[in-house]
Amino acid sequence: MHENFIALDVEKRDRIINEAMREFSVRGYKNASTNEIVRKAGISKGALFHYFASKKELFEFLYHYGVGFMMDAIEPGICDMPSDVFERWIEFSRLKLKVAAQHPDLADFMQKAFQDDAPEARTLLKDEFSRFADNFSQKIYRGIDFSKFRQGVDVQKALQIIWWVLEGYALSKQKQMVDLARLRGEEGFDALILEMESYLDMLRVSFYKEECQA
Amino acid sequence: MHENFIALDVEKRDRIINEAMREFSVRGYKNASTNEIVRKAGISKGALFHYFASKKELFEFLYHYGVGFMMDAIEPGICDMPSDVFERWIEFSRLKLKVAAQHPDLADFMQKAFQDDAPEARTLLKDEFSRFADNFSQKIYRGIDFSKFRQGVDVQKALQIIWWVLEGYALSKQKQMVDLARLRGEEGFDALILEMESYLDMLRVSFYKEECQA
DNA sequence: AACCTATTGACCACACTGGTCGGTCGTGCT
DNA sequence: AGCACGACCGACCAGTGTGGTCAATAGGTT
Numbered sequence: 147m148h149e150n151f152i153a154l155d156v157e158k159r160d161r162i163i164n165e166a167m168r169e170f171s172v173r174g175y176k177n178a179s180t181n182e183i184v185r186k187a188g189i190s191k192g193a194l195f196h197y198f199a200s201k202k203e204l205f206e207f208l209y210h211y212g213v214g215f216m217m218d219a220i221e222p223g224i225c226d227m228p229s230d231v232f233e234r235w236i237e238f239s240r241l242k243l244k245v246a247a248q249h250p251d252l253a254d255f256m257q258k259a260f261q262d263d264a265p266e267a268r269t270l271l272k273d274e275f276s277r278f279a280d281n282f283s284q285k286i287y288r289g290i291d292f293s294k295f296r297q298g299v300d301v302q303k304a305l306q307i308i309w310w311v312l313e314g315y316a317l318s319k320q321k322q323m324v325d326l327a328r329l330r331g332e333e334g335f336d337a338l339i340l341e342m343e344s345y346l347d348m349l350r351v352s353f354y355k356e357e358c359q360a
Numbered sequence: 361m362h363e364n365f366i367a368l369d370v371e372k373r374d375r376i377i378n379e380a381m382r383e384f385s386v387r388g389y390k391n392a393s394t395n396e397i398v399r400k401a402g403i404s405k406g407a408l409f410h411y412f413a414s415k416k417e418l419f420e421f422l423y424h425y426g427v428g429f430m431m432d433a434i435e436p437g438i439c440d441m442p443s444d445v446f447e448r449w450i451e452f453s454r455l456k457l458k459v460a461a462q463h464p465d466l467a468d469f470m471q472k473a474f475q476d477d478a479p480e481a482r483t484l485l486k487d488e489f490s491r492f493a494d495n496f497s498q499k500i501y502r503g504i505d506f507s508k509f510r511q512g513v514d515v516q517k518a519l520q521i522i523w524w525v526l527e528g529y530a531l532s533k534q535k536q537m538v539d540l541a542r543l544r545g546e547e548g549f550d551a552l553i554l555e556m557e558s559y560l561d562m563l564r565v566s567f568y569k570e571e572c573q574a
Numbered sequence: 575a576a577c578c579t580a581t582t583g584a585c586c587a588c589a590c591t592g593g594t595c596g597g598t599c600g601t602g603c604t
Numbered sequence: 605a606g607c608a609c610g611a612c613c614g615a616c617c618a619g620t621g622t623g624g625t626c627a628a629t630a631g632g633t634t
Binding site for chain 1: 513521524528565
C-alpha cells in the first residue's frame with residue numbers, strides 16, 4: 147500500500163512520521179488534523195493522500211511502525227537479563243528512557259495511541275502491541291532471584307514498590323530527559339540514570355538480606 | 361453574573377456542573393462542545409447561555425467552583441496534621457482519594473484544567489489554584505519529624521520514595537476506587553486505604569529507627 | 575517534442591461550532 | 605380576565621475546519 151511513501155527520501159519520510167505522530171499524540175485520533183500534519187511536515191495535502199489512502203491508514207501505518215521501532219530498540223537489550231531485580235529493572239528502565247528521550251514523539255504516540263478511544267484507532271493492531279507487551283512482561287518478571295530478599299519481606303509488594311519508584315522517577319524527570327538528551331547527549335542522561343539508581347539503592351538496603359547488597 | 365444558575369434546583373445544577381466538567385476534562389477546553397453539554401445535562405442550548413454568558417465564563421465558573429470544593433473537602437482535615445510523615449501523608453491521601461472516588465468528574469476536571477493549554481483556560485484563576493496548592497504543600501512538608509529517620513538515610517530521597525509509592529498506589533487503584541465508592545461506600549474504600557498503609561509500613565520499617573516504628 | 579510520474583493547492587460537501595433570538599409557557603399580580 | 609415577567613426552548617446563523625479530490629504543473633527521461 148505505502149510503496150510511494152517507503153520509497154521516499156529518508157529525511158522527508160522521518161519528518162512526516164514525526165510530525166504525524168506528534169499531531170496524533172497531542173490531539174488524539176479524532177481531533178488530529180491532516181491539514182496540520184502536512185503544514186508542519188512541509189508537504190502538500192495531495193502528497194499525504196498520495197502516500198496514504200486515508201487518515202485511518204496513516205494512523206495504522208504509524209502504529210505498526212512504532213511497535214516495530216520499539217521492538218528493535220528494546221528487544222536486543224533484554225534478551226539475557228540478570229536475575230537480580232534491581233539490575234534487571236534498571237537496565238530495562240534505561241532502555242525505555244533512552245527511547246523516550248531520543249524519540250519523544252514516537253514514545254508519546256505509542257502511549258496515547260494505546261489508550262485512544264476513537265473506534266478507528268481501536269483496531270486489530272492492539273493485538274500486535276499486546277503480544278509485544280506480553281513478551282516483555284515475561285522477560286521482566288520471569289526468573290527473578292527471590293532468594294535475595296530478606297525474610298519477612300512481602301516480595302510481591304516489594305516488587306510493586308520498586309516499580310512505582312522507577313515510574314515515579316521517570317515521570318518526574320520526563321521533560322528534563324528530552325532536553326538533556328538533545329543538549330548534552332549520553333553524559334547528561336547517564337547522570338540521571340545514576341541518580342535513579344541511588345533511589346533504588348535505598349530500597350535494596352531495605353529489601354535485600356545484608357549479604358546480598360553488593 | 362450567575363445568579364440564575366445558582367438559584368437553580370440543586371439536582372439540576374449539579375447535573376449541569378458534572379456533565380460540563382466531564383466534557384471539559386475529556387475533550388479539553390477547546391474541543392469541549394456546549395451542544396454535547398446541554399444534551400447530556402438534558403437542558404436546552406438557550407438555558408445554558410442564559411446561565412452563563414459564554415463558554416469561557418462557564419469554564420471559569422467551574423474552575424472556581426472546583427477549587428472551592430476541594431478546599432472545603434480537604435482543608436478542615438489537614439489543619440493539625442501529625443508530625444509523623446507516614447501518618448500525615450496517609451491521612452492526606454485518604455482525603456484526596458475520597459474526593460477523587462466520590463467526585464471523579466470534578467477531580468479529573470481540576471487536574472486537566474490546570475494543564476489545559478488553551479489560552480482561554482489559562483486565566484488568572486491559575487493563581488487561585490497556586491495559592492491553594494502552596495497552602496497545601498506547606499501543610500504537607502512543614503514540621504515533619506525528621507528525627508525518626510535512621511541515621512544514614514537520605515531523608516529527602518526517602519520522602520520522595522514515600523510520595524511515589526502513594527501516587528503509584530493511587531494511580532493503580534484509580535478505577536477500582538470509583539466503582540468501589542459507588543457500590544460499597546465507605547467499607548470497600550477503607551479496605552483499599554488499609555492496603556495502601558501496608559505498603560507504607562514496609563517503608564517505615566526501612567526508613568525509621570527501630571524504636572520509632574510503633 | 576512527447577511522455578511519465580510525483581507533487582501541488584484550490585476546491586468540495588459537509589459536520590459541527592459558539593452564540594442568538596423570536597417565541598412559548600407557567601406563575602403571580604391587579 | 606388581562607397583563608407582565610422571566611425561565612426556558614430549539615431552530616437558526618455565520619463561521620471554521622474537516623477529510624478527501626483532482627485538474628494542473630514541474631521536472632526528469634526518452
